[in-house]
Amino acid sequence: MASSTVPPPRPDRPPRPNLAFRRLRGQRSPAEFAALVRRAAREIGEQVSCDARYVGRVEAGEIRCPNYAYERVFLHMYPGRTLTDLGFAPRASVRGRGARDAEDTPRAHATSPACATGDAPGASETPGAHEPYDTQNPYDTHHDHEESDVLRRAFMTRGGATVAAASLGPLGLAHDASAADRPPHRAGASEAGALEEAVRRIRLLDDRHGADGLYRRAAAPLRAAYALLDAGATRQATADRLHSGAGELAISVGWLAHDSGRFDDARSHYAEALATARMTGDQALEAHAFCNMAFLARDAGRPREAVRAAQAAQRVARPLGSPRLMSLLALREAGGWAGLADRTGCEQALAQAHALYGRGSTDADPEWMTFYGEAELAGLEAQCWSTLGDWPRAARHAGRAANLQDPHFSRNIALYTAELADDLARWGHPDEAAAAGMRVLDLLDQVQSSRIQTMLAGTARVLLPHRRAGGVSTFLERHASSPRMA
Template identity: 70%
Template sequence: MVSTRPVPNLVFRRLRGQRSAGEFAAAVRRAAREIGEQVACDARYIGRVESGEIRCPNYAYERVFLHMFPVAGLADLGFSARETVRGRGARASEADSPARPTTPPPPVLHSDTDEESDVLRRMFMTSGTATVAAASLGLGGASAAAALTSLPAQRRVGDAEVIAVEKAVRQIRLLDDRHGGDGLYRRASQPLRAAYALLDAGTTTRRATADRLHAGAGELAISVGWLAHDSGRFEDARSHYAEALATARVAGDPALEAHAFCNASFLARDTGRPREAVRAAEAGQRAARPLGSARLLALLALREAGGRAGLGDRTGCDRAIGRAYAAFERGASAADPEWMTFFREAELEMLQAQCWSALGDWPRAARHARRATQLQDPHFTRNLALYRAQLTCDLARGGIADEAVTAGHGVLDLLDRVQSSRIRAMLAGAVGVLRAQNASPAVRDFVDRHQVAIRPVPGPKVPSPNAGRA
């Protein structure tokens, strides 16, 4: 007969230390607030974890626990891997197994780690050349296995590997600017796993190298999180942003922390959690103030404005936009982070358009969105499509059908090059509004063209990450 008795989580009990279950639950709630999560943790929940009744926490608790105890995976906290306790496969596994293992499995970086990423991890652990680092991060032409067998072993992580991580970040951002997140997310997850494998190795030769490696891995996590965000994989995005925030906290890196909070705020706004968006933006501003970048503070103020708009707080939104303008007008500086190349006047206008749209002020939103499309550099193809989609939505909701149709055609013109679920969803919403309120020939033609454009067809070939600038 198979035993179904839970196995106590002694690891988690040791982490609690001398604190009572209630005191520890309060610490969990505080940690959740730090990263913009909401968990109803109490002494009973802690007891269920320690008794083994909860074998694996939900995603929100996972992010909080890994923020409190930054590790490679849940196994280090005494939990079972998610795939062993979720769904049909987990039930089958439990039915076939006489008991839960008495020792936790080795920690994993992600539950979807496959054979290829295992090869990447081994390569990083055993080699220190630039060629192998680049191949492992998906930036080289040679296969991982070939690189592994042809190059000498070296157990130190040095500048070559760090440079490869930093290059991966830049290439992913470049491809996202051109193509959007849908076609890139799965491929970008591979170099992210490899970068965190480098951190796991813990064999950097200098403190400066270690700091760069933490920063690079964290920035890579944010970049991959953004691709997940843009392609509608919101839970994946939350996980990646939390991973970046944990990395920032471990490394004591306020610039990375500000970036992680900035993206977390944006995601919260997009997923209907405006209060969380405000809190994350405020936390990002606290982290950013000592850095000396007025443009970063401007962007974070706009993230706060977006959250306040979602709350219906017009006054608070207007004040945050005012702070953003004041900071933006102080100009660019050497302290501005590299990742902020997209934040120009066009983006300033676009984020304001989104605020006024959330508040239902369609004419004002359309004015800002129209200006964003006029100012945008055509190099940022994805953002150009995004700005036109925002303009289409605002004009449609404001009853200006003819101009909305013109802007909508401009989006359709770019969809063969841009793969973004977010942009497609925005355009679909505008089409629904136009179809409901206007039956003119121009609207019918646009609706028909949209229907053709969204039919499932093979997507465009996205260049490999070693492609150069056009």
Template identity: 40%
Template structure:
């Protein structure tokens, strides 16, 4: 950054908050959008960094047009120096904007949608993004407005899921996905826009699949993940393809198919290799380790865990996709703890789960709840049971139930109950079991 350059936090916020993309991803989006509108650009992560650092105060006209297409905002609204005087802008704006065109986006539409999410929750945001305000698909040309809407709905689903679980959102996800497929199947769009829309729909399929997985609907999740995989290949989107394989690996392990879990994780690692995201590779290495642990192959599991830690230690990269935000050091520790549990290494599993909860802090309520449950189970079943630690953790799990609606959490509570049932004659365990039986917990 030059000495007199002022950082452009507005354009950085657009990338990180509105689109939740790395610089590399945002540069690719700029280029694809340009191609969809008949422009020719060569945007790179370095150029995006120059915008954000304030080294470029006024992008070239071609980028001004593309950024307006992407965001619906002018240069000043994106934190840049306007190219024209206020008088000239007032004269020319009517020629640039088409208020009667249903596909012209008002400058503050995205902010309105984001505020609607924070105020009304995920149901409102999906109806705003994909429903009542969306154009009819039949006979209409699709553009970046529709792509943005699908991305916004996916973001809304993930944001709500991290803290509250999946049960309340599956219906909204299904509605959003139906609308997105309507646009794909019946809308008119350029080839470049079609690829963007298909990639965005694939990412929405993964989000919907995750909600089904978390609700215990494994058959639905498998179908949705396979739809995402097909969308990735049709759109030639390797990141989406790798993500799809990674999700299929997780699902296979949870469904008791460890060899399939290993194969899918290895496919994810192969596709992710050239993408320049060590942490994405680390996640898929840990997915592979989970499969090996369930098989009982300690040597292969340890090798995959070592790989995961080595890749994770390389640190974050600009190429890290936004959906990877959940893969924190806490999650790395937690996933290893699950492997240790499947290998019968209960003391190490309990320690790892404790580390995961500690590192999570107050974030990701559902994942914290699951790891607290693991602490209870592993301390109850270890060779030398620690009932004080087990019951303390079991009591903490119960505090999550009112807010976190997740079938996986209910299943985890059943595992806690089964583990403490071994010690039913001990007063501590007996008291917790009585408390648990007295609760009426609705199925997720």
């Protein structure tokens, strides 16, 4: 982290409010607009720590010119405009001013032209922003208090999320921080059962409503679960159930973080589950943790790690005797090979996944794999072909996935349809892509997933040059006016 001894700037004149930038924010709150900036950064592989305070400082004129990372993000958000159009001063006019505003500097670990011109390192970057993992992670996981308030308001006012809030209460596990911090009594079978039910409930709600509104609610039951482990159990069998349940709950909460774009949080939860599995020798839990770690690595742009995690999961899972589990793990490996642009490796892993799936289900299949059917198989294969740039094949599998999916899995239907829309758009079928995009927008009233919203935003950008095609302008207008999760 950069030194906090950097002196504050001493402007030679009072800052002039940036009215142009303020107009761009429109009716959104500063925190909501900051979330849009971070989302745009993720879309182009940048990592910025934009929050409501940064937006306020820009609008107040305290930041006369953004650093290079923010410049790329703003110009991506508003194509065709210059920094001057956005209300900023020309970069040449602010060079050589000595120490720059803490928020108005590039990351210390990045090599940028700004560093070469004497601009001082930032003094208040996001905690942990200089860790090696974060330099590889294209997703910024900065969350300020105001953004948290926005998420909580959205969680409590959206219909599906209100159901989720109510559903997490009567599980016998604390869902408020103060209760979670109280030392529990030694756990018995009832607490183990409540923990297992919490895992099922969270998975059910995620299937129906997506992750964004659930993540913060689910973290408190997880703290309570590990407090139960610390307190001990009355019997060894109960202790084993508690460890398994806590590990599965950590994976479920990690998935909620993963699906809502909080990749650092997800990595931490998955690692916690993996440690729990290894302490107790729980091979099923270890395979599950590696499975999700492979998926996370793929999404975070670390395909080689995805391959290795998937292969580790297969080694652990092989003695469990579940062909369906091995099929899913082969798909995770295929996704990693696709990310490495290794078509042969991807095709071999896909063939293995299909062969294993064809062996059918068994009593050894884990309970958490209820989502894995023909639709998910087709959906994950579609993602592989999309990564490889084979848009016709990707669109065919994504359409099949959406058609096969059980109506209960609202989130997955939205996900597969969003994948279909993007594949069709990139294949050169704008009308069909717009129609699929409209179906996704219809589902977003009940599904809250940053992953899906990011995919849909990418599709909208691809369709912009085709705005005059039938149905495309209608989709673009509706997408632009639809609410976004912070």
